[in-house]
Amino acid sequence: xxxxxxxxxxxxxxxxxxxxxxxxxxxxxxxxxxxxxxxxxxxxxxxxxxxxxxxxxxxxxxxxxxxxxxxxxxxxxxxxxxxxxxxxxxxxxxxxxxxxxxxxxxxxxxxxxxxxxxxxxxxxxxxxxxxxxxxxxxxxxxxxxxxxxxxxxxxxxxxxxxxxxxxxxxxxxxxxxxxxxxxxxxxxxxxxxxxxxxxxxxxxx
Numbered sequence: 293x294x295x296x297x298x299x300x301x302x303x304x305x306x307x308x309x310x311x312x313x314x315x316x317x318x319x320x321x322x323x324x325x326x327x328x329x330x331x332x333x334x335x336x337x338x339x340x341x342x343x344x345x346x347x348x349x350x351x352x353x354x355x356x357x358x359x360x361x362x363x364x365x366x367x368x369x370x371x372x373x374x375x376x377x378x379x380x381x382x383x384x385x386x387x388x389x390x391x392x393x394x395x396x397x398x399x400x401x402x403x404x405x406x407x408x409x410x411x412x413x414x415x416x417x418x419x420x421x422x423x424x425x426x427x428x429x430x431x432x433x434x435x436x437x438x439x440x441x442x443x444x445x446x447x448x449x450x451x452x453x454x455x456x457x458x459x460x461x462x463x464x465x466x467x468x469x470x471x472x473x474x475x476x477x478x479x480x481x482x483x484x485x486x487x488x489x490x491x492x493x494x495x496x497x
Contacts (some may be wrong), residue, residue, distance in 0.1 A: 330492035335361035
């Protein structure tokens with residue numbers, strides 16, 4: 293068995309076990325962050341994933357996936373909940389766990405909105421010193437760190453709540469999820485299940 297298939301099987305076994313905790317999944321993904329990059333990166337000039345990134349004095353994000361193209365940087369905030377929890381209640385309302393992780397990610401989005409330059413500094417310090425600028429003329433910036441600190445550099449922010457399994461959803465729950473996603477306000481977090489990570493592991497990205 294090659295390493296890609298072995299990694300996929302390890303992740304699937306972990307996610308299929310109902311006793312698996314959020315902490316265990318987090319530890320697995322920290323060791324194999326390419327799975328997280330493959331699941332959430334949207335541009336490929338530069339990509340990296342960072343675990344437990346501190347935002348200010350009180351907030352921390354489980355994963356921050358940072359990527360870039362020739363026009364902008366993109367920061368993806370990812371908050372984890374258990375893969376075994378439900379997304380909806382029997383009354384077809386969002387579950388307590390889903391509402392909690394949505395509130396958590398909303399706090400981090402708001403922190404960025406009110407602390408723009410501090411957020412840029414967080415990103416700049418994550419990137420190694422030798423990484424080249426990705427979306428600036430060389431006469432303006434040659435290094436990514438100075439580019440990220442520059443308020444004229446566009447940094448898009450995407451956010452994701454990673455929770456539950458789509459493979460266990462009923463047809464009605466799938467319908468509720470599609471409706472919620474279609475009605476999601478611009479800039480609000482996207483709800484993603486752990487099955488996306490399995491697809492990423494299967495592709496070997």
